[in-house]
Structures are given as C-alpha cells and as structure tokens.
Amino acid sequence: MNAKGIKKVTIVDVAKEAGVSISTVSRVLNQNTPVAEETAQRVWEVIERLQFNPNAAARKLASKRTNTIGLIVPMIGGTFFPLMFSGIERGVNEEGFELLVYVSPCHPVPHRPLTPPVGPQNTDGLIVFTEGMSDEDLRALHVKGFPIVLLHRTSPKDCEIPYVTVENRLGTEKLIDHLIEVHGYTRIGFLRGPVTNEESHEREQGFRASLQKHGLQPDEALFGIGNFHPETAAESVRQMLSSGKRPQAIFTGDDASAAAVMKALLEMGVSIPDEIAIVGFDDDYLAPYLPLPLTTVHSPIEQAGYTAAQLLIQQIRGEAVQSQVLPTHLVIRRSCGCITSHPS
Amino acid sequence: MNAKGIKKVTIVDVAKEAGVSISTVSRVLNQNTPVAEETAQRVWEVIERLQFNPNAAARKLASKRTNTIGLIVPMIGGTFFPLMFSGIERGVNEEGFELLVYVSPCHPVPHRPLTPPVGPQNTDGLIVFTEGMSDEDLRALHVKGFPIVLLHRTSPKDCEIPYVTVENRLGTEKLIDHLIEVHGYTRIGFLRGPVTNEESHEREQGFRASLQKHGLQPDEALFGIGNFHPETAAESVRQMLSSGKRPQAIFTGDDASAAAVMKALLEMGVSIPDEIAIVGFDDDYLAPYLPLPLTTVHSPIEQAGYTAAQLLIQQIRGEAVQSQVLPTHLVIRRSCGCITSHPS
Numbered sequence: 001m002n003a004k005g006i007k008k009v010t011i012v013d014v015a016k017e018a019g020v021s022i023s024t025v026s027r028v029l030n031q032n033t034p035v036a037e038e039t040a041q042r043v044w045e046v047i048e049r050l051q052f053n054p055n056a057a058a059r060k061l062a063s064k065r066t067n068t069i070g071l072i073v074p075m076i077g078g079t080f081f082p083l084m085f086s087g088i089e090r091g092v093n094e095e096g097f098e099l100l101v102y103v104s105p106c107h108p109v110p111h112r113p114l115t116p117p118v119g120p121q122n123t124d125g126l127i128v129f130t131e132g133m134s135d136e137d138l139r140a141l142h143v144k145g146f147p148i149v150l151l152h153r154t155s156p157k158d159c160e161i162p163y164v165t166v167e168n169r170l171g172t173e174k175l176i177d178h179l180i181e182v183h184g185y186t187r188i189g190f191l192r193g194p195v196t197n198e199e200s201h202e203r204e205q206g207f208r209a210s211l212q213k214h215g216l217q218p219d220e221a222l223f224g225i226g227n228f229h230p231e232t233a234a235e236s237v238r239q240m241l242s243s244g245k246r247p248q249a250i251f252t253g254d255d256a257s258a259a260a261v262m263k264a265l266l267e268m269g270v271s272i273p274d275e276i277a278i279v280g281f282d283d284d285y286l287a288p289y290l291p292l293p294l295t296t297v298h299s300p301i302e303q304a305g306y307t308a309a310q311l312l313i314q315q316i317r318g319e320a321v322q323s324q325v326l327p328t329h330l331v332i333r334r335s336c337g338c339i340t341s342h343p344s
Numbered sequence: 345m346n347a348k349g350i351k352k353v354t355i356v357d358v359a360k361e362a363g364v365s366i367s368t369v370s371r372v373l374n375q376n377t378p379v380a381e382e383t384a385q386r387v388w389e390v391i392e393r394l395q396f397n398p399n400a401a402a403r404k405l406a407s408k409r410t411n412t413i414g415l416i417v418p419m420i421g422g423t424f425f426p427l428m429f430s431g432i433e434r435g436v437n438e439e440g441f442e443l444l445v446y447v448s449p450c451h452p453v454p455h456r457p458l459t460p461p462v463g464p465q466n467t468d469g470l471i472v473f474t475e476g477m478s479d480e481d482l483r484a485l486h487v488k489g490f491p492i493v494l495l496h497r498t499s500p501k502d503c504e505i506p507y508v509t510v511e512n513r514l515g516t517e518k519l520i521d522h523l524i525e526v527h528g529y530t531r532i533g534f535l536r537g538p539v540t541n542e543e544s545h546e547r548e549q550g551f552r553a554s555l556q557k558h559g560l561q562p563d564e565a566l567f568g569i570g571n572f573h574p575e576t577a578a579e580s581v582r583q584m585l586s587s588g589k590r591p592q593a594i595f596t597g598d599d600a601s602a603a604a605v606m607k608a609l610l611e612m613g614v615s616i617p618d619e620i621a622i623v624g625f626d627d628d629y630l631a632p633y634l635p636l637p638l639t640t641v642h643s644p645i646e647q648a649g650y651t652a653a654q655l656l657i658q659q660i661r662g663e664a665v666q667s668q669v670l671p672t673h674l675v676i677r678r679s680c681g682c683i684t685s686h687p688s
Contacts (some may be wrong), residue, residue, distance in 0.1 A: 006531050041560075052379070066457065066461070067457075068457070068461060075429075075433060076420065076425075076426075076429040076443070076445065077426055077427075077429040077430030077431075077432075077434075078426060079426065080432065081426065081429075082420075082421055082422060082423065082426050083421075083424065085420040085421040085425075086421030086422065089419060089420065089421050089447070092419075093449060097446060097456075098446070098448060098449070099420070099446075099447035100445070100446055100447070100461050100462070101420065101444070101445035101446075102443075102444055102445075103433070103441070103442060103443035103444070104442060104444065105442070107438060113410065113411075113412070113442075117410070117412060117444050118444070121485075122461045122466075171465060175579045190417070213429065215374075284634075285423070285630065286629065287462065288633075289630075289632075289633040
C-alpha cells in the first residue's frame with residue numbers, strides 16, 4: 001500500500017497480467033537478454049496499463065560497476081570448500097574481478113543483518129551457495145535485474161535464476177547400486193542432510209530409487225540425521241548402533257561426515273568395511289587419505305565453482321546464460337569392501 | 345592542506361609533539377584502553393594547543409555495531425587456508441559475530457577499489473592476513489580507533505596494532521638443524537616467499553642462522569623464488585636443476601610449494617629423499633599424505649586464526665589485548681630421509 005492506501009503494482013502483477021514469468025518481465029525491463037518481440041510488446045503494454053514503476057534507484061545502483069563478485073556461503077572452513085573456492089577464484093581472477101564473501105552460518109545468529117552485507121551496494125553480482133539466501137530475497141534482487149548465479153541449488157519457483165548443480169540423484173543411485181549389486185548389502189543406512197537442502201533431497205531420491213529398483217524396502221530405523229555436519233553424523237551413527245540397529249553399510253550424505261563416522265566407528269571397535277561399510281559423496285581433498293580410503297561419488301566441485309563464476313560474469317556483461325547440471329561419477333576405493341582401488 | 349592552504353594537523357603531529365606513539369594518542373582519544381594519567385594529560389594539552397580535530401564522523405561510524413568481523417586475505421582456495429578459516433570461524437561463531445571476507449589477490453587487478461569493501465562502513469573490526477592492506481591504510485584506520493588484528497604479520501612502525509604470528513625463525517632453524525645434524529646435508533636449497541612477506545624473511549633468517557651455527561656458507565645459487573606459490577616454486581626447482589645446481593635438500597618455504605616441487609621432481613625422475621630431500625613449513629591438511637609424507641614445521645594455523653578472532657572481539661568490547669607469537673615444532677616424516685614417521 002502507498003500513502004494513499006492504493007495497492008502498489010508489483011512485477012508479480014505485471015507477470016500475471018501479461019501471462020509470462022517474472023524473469024521475462026525482468027528481462028524486458030533490463031533489456032540484457034533477448035525476449036521474443038511479441039512477448040516484449042505485451043509486457044510493455046501491461047506495464048503502461050498498470051502504471052508499473054520499477055524501482056529506478058535500485059536499477060541505477062545495479063548499473064554502477066564495482067568489479068567485485070559477491071559470494072554467500074554458510075562457512076569457509078572444512079574440506080569441501082577449498083576446491084569450490086579454487087574454482088570460483090579461477091573464474092573471477094581470469095576476468096579481473098575481486099571477491100567479497102559473506103559467511104552466514106545456517107544456525108541462528110543473534111544480530112544477523114536485515115540485508116546481507118554483500119549485494120548491489122558493493123558487488124556487480126552474487127554467487128549464492130545452497131540456501132544462503134531466502135527465495136524471497138533472491139526474487140527481490142532478481143526482479144531488479146541484479147545478476148545472480150545459484151551454486152548447488154536450483155532456482156526458486158516463478159523465476160529463472162541461472163544455476164550450477166551436479167548430478168546428485170544419479171550419482172547416489174549408482175553408489176547404492178554398487179553396494180547392493182557388488183557387495184550384496186541389503187540393510188543400508190542413510191544420514192540425511194539439512195531439511196532445507198536440495199542436494200540432500202536429491203541424494204535421498206537416488207538412494208530410494210536404487211533400493212526400489214532392487215526390490216528392497218527402505219528401513220526408517222536406518223535413516224539418521226547427518227546435516228552435512230561431521231559431529232552430528234557421528235553422533236547419529238553412535239545412537240543408531242547403541243539402539244541395536246546394525247546396518248551393513250552407511251551412506252553418510254557427504255565425505256566430511258564419512259570421515260567423522262569412520263573415526264567414531266573405529267573408536268567403538270567396529271571393523272570397516274567388514275562389519276560396516278562406509279560411503280560418502282563429494283570426493284573431497286581427504287577422501288583418498290582416510291583410514292579406509294573412501295568409496296564416494298566424485299562431484300566436480302572445482303569445476304562447478306568455476307562455471308558459476310563464468311556464468312555470473314557473462315550475465316554482468318549482458319550475455320544470455322544457461323543453467324548447468326554437471327555430471328558426477330563413482331569412485332571406488334576400499335571403504336565399501338572392495339579390495340583394490342580402481343575408478344569405475 | 346585545507347581550503348585555506350593551512351596544513352591540517354594530524355595525529356602524527358600530536359604524537360610527535362607529545363613524545364608518544366600514535367597508538368597512545370589513539371587510546372587517549374578513544375578511551376577504550378588505560379593510559380597513564382600523566383601521559384593522557386600531556387596528550388590532551390597538545391591536542392588543544394595544536395587544535396587537532398580527529399575525524400568525528402569516522403569515529404561515530406566506528407561506534408555503530410554491525411556484529412560483523414571483516415577479514416582480508418589474498419586468496420581462499422588451497423590447502424593452507426581451511427585450517428585458518430576454521431579457527432577464525434570458531435572464534436567468530438562463539439561470540440555471535442558473522443564474517444565478511446575480502447579476497448584481494450597479491451597480483452595487480454585492473455579495477456581494484458580505492459578503499460577496501462570491508463572496513464568501518466560494514467564491520468566492527470578487521471583481521472588482516474599478511475600484507476592484505478598497506479601500512480598507510482592500516483595506520484589510517486588504527487588512529488581512528490578502529491579495531492584491527494594482524495594475522496601472520498607484525499604491526500607497522502609507529503603504531504601498536506595487535507598481531508598474532510607464529511615462531512617462523514626458530515621453527516625453520518630447527519628444521520635446517522635436523523637436515524644438517526641428522527642427515528649430514530651441506531648443500532641445502534631455499535625458495536624465498538614474496539619479498540613483501542614478513543614470514544618469508546623470518547624463515548630465511550632461521551635458515552641462515554642454522555647454516556652459520558654449523559659453519560656452512562649459504563650458496564646463492566641454491567636460493568630460488570618460491571613466492572609461497574606452488575607453480576612458481578616447481579618452476580624454480582626445474583630451472584635450478586637444469587642449470588646444473590644440485591642441492592641435497594630443498595626447504596620450499598611452505599607445504600603447498602613442497603607438494604608441487606615433489607611432484608615436479610618425481611616427474612623428472614629424481615628420487616626423493618635419496619637424491620634430493622624436500623622439507624616444508626605449515627603442516628597443512630595434505631602434508632602427511634604427499635607421495636613422500638612431508639617433514640615440515642607444524643604451525644598452529646587453526647589456533648592462530650582462533651586467537652586473532654578472540655583478540656579482535658576483545659578489542660571491539662573495549663578490552664586491552666596483547667599480541668601473541670605462537671610456538672611451532674618440527675614434525676619428522678619421510679621426505680627428509682628419515683625412515684620412520686615420528687614426532688620430534
């Protein structure tokens with residue numbers, strides 16, 4: 001509502017009235033990506049008819065170049081991020097940009113700023129890792145024409161923000177296929193990632209698809225909370241075992257959790273892989289060097305980071321870009337029960 | 345000069361006239377750390393006499409809390425940083441702060457911003473890693489009373505900015521002592537870090553001190569450029585060898601360079617450690633897992649990051665803090681020529 005009590009016309013109204021997506025309205029307004037002549041004309045007609053006035057100030061701000069790329073991540077320590085950061089840096093440095101990283105933990109923070117300290121005010125565009133920004137905030141920036149690339153998550157509904165993800169579902173399915181077909185395991189545990197995390201859902205889909213394909217029923221008692229957080233994962237497995245549940249193998253959700261679970265099991269005197277096999281996802285720095293070299297899904301972490309930087313800079317330059325889903329592949333080492341290390 | 349052509353009185357003039365350091369003037373102005381009564385009185389007299397007017401706006405800005413810590417680093421990929429980031433994150437998260445990281449590469453960037461995008465405008469204080477900010481810029485922020493902690497470097501002259509460093513000189517001396525005393529090497533190569541990097545100078549001092557103690561002359565032909573940059577280090581060693589120089593051992597300056605040098609030598613068919621021993625500095629993530637497990641100096645990288653975060657937050661809360669030099673120790677693995685891995 002404005003001061004006169006009249007409801008302000010938003011881009012959502014324009015999109016609805018013109019029968020197009022918010023992204024299309026945004027593209028018409030910003031004229032940085034081609035839109036079919038006929039569509040553009042319809043959008044402009046609706047804009048005039050509804051007297052829609054996009055926030056001119058915000059659009060002007062966005063056109064002021066900072067030569068800085070913003071990145072939003074939940075943390076920067078740990079073994080997953082170095083490869084991702086190397087890729088992003090490679091892409092950013094090649095094009096003469098600098099990087100500003102906002103580390104916004106998933107857990108509640110007492111005085112979290114209302115607007116992120118990276119955005120149109122100090123960057124030319126944002127790489128947003130997983131759930132680093134709410135769908136609402138993403139939409140608000142996107143409709144202003146501010147360049148964004150999502151990394152390891154897809155776009156919120158109603159907009160078409162370019163993204164870079166990896167084949168989580170298929171990669172996990174092949175991993176579980178291996179445990180069932182080669183090793184004959186039927187009782188396989190799974191540690192779920194954060195509920196808001198898309199990659200975790202895709203991995204669970206792949207996990208269930210493999211069980212179903214082989215006529216196995218998922219056993220809810222063998223599902224635990226991992227949260228992609230090593231200590232949480234280790235504690236879940238301790239509880240699973242102390243409650244008398246005994247999987248033959250555990251898919252820990254990611255490699256960092258696999259390392260922590262492996263350590264916890266070895267401390268409990270459980271033999272790996274003979275009593276319980278452990279498999280992960282990522283193929284991070286340490287995967288080959290764990291006490292039992294880890295069988296895992298190789299995710300092109302560096303390449304995904306690099307691609308995200310490239311797509312963002314192309315957007316900043318006004319070029320059209322296309323979302324990408326990068327392939328993953330199974331890496332067989334010894335933690336699954338295989339005797340020799342060989343790629344598959 | 346101001347508009348009337350009269351030279352503006354600066355904090356440097358006040359410090360000189362009062363016969364105290366810039367830090368002392370800053371402390372008197374900001375009243376956040378105790379200063380001797382007599383000294384404070386003398387400073388206030390000079391301030392009045394010279395009609396010094398500290399930038400009120402800047403000081404007001406600095407008093408507006410953002411609950412965000414700024415960090416300036418040259419890069420975020422690679423094997424050194426994950427441990428440092430984990431430590432900083434641990435310190436920051438414990439106290440409910442968030443983190444904003446400006447990645448400012450050492451190499452020239454076409455459109456580097458005149459003022460860093462992290463500072464009093466969006467953070468409560470800064471952790472500055474090595475030479476991430478010029479002495480001049482550090483002084484300018486420090487005299488405004490803006491909290492800063494230097495990480496892996498000491499304070500510029502004329503001010504007393506708190507810092508956290510590690511024992512580079514002594515650590516390196518013990519490392520080289522080991523090569524000479526246990527293995528009898530006399531021709532030892534050294535790859536210098538960046539010329540502007542204080543840690544590199546300290547490691548070179550330790551290197552030379554060990555040679556001198558054992559009556560060995562440093563051979564300039566065995567010094568090369570490493571720049572703490574793996575590819576540069578590998579290329580220097582290739583050139584050293586192709587020019588006919590043959591060290592018995594090489595101290596590569598850091599572990600990431602040791603990994604690259606090791607790879608280059610193995611590709612050239614050089615046997616490690618039999619023909620050339622390799623030693624590093626840091627004890628990073630991958631040091632135990634290189635083709636020849638690396639003999640190196642363990643640097644408390646995580647602890648240094650954590651301590652820097654603690655000192656910064658204490659400063660933000662107006663507490664007095666003290667710079668710290670953390671101890672290092674030798675870690676003997678196999679790349680030096682020792683047969684078994686054992687700590688020393």
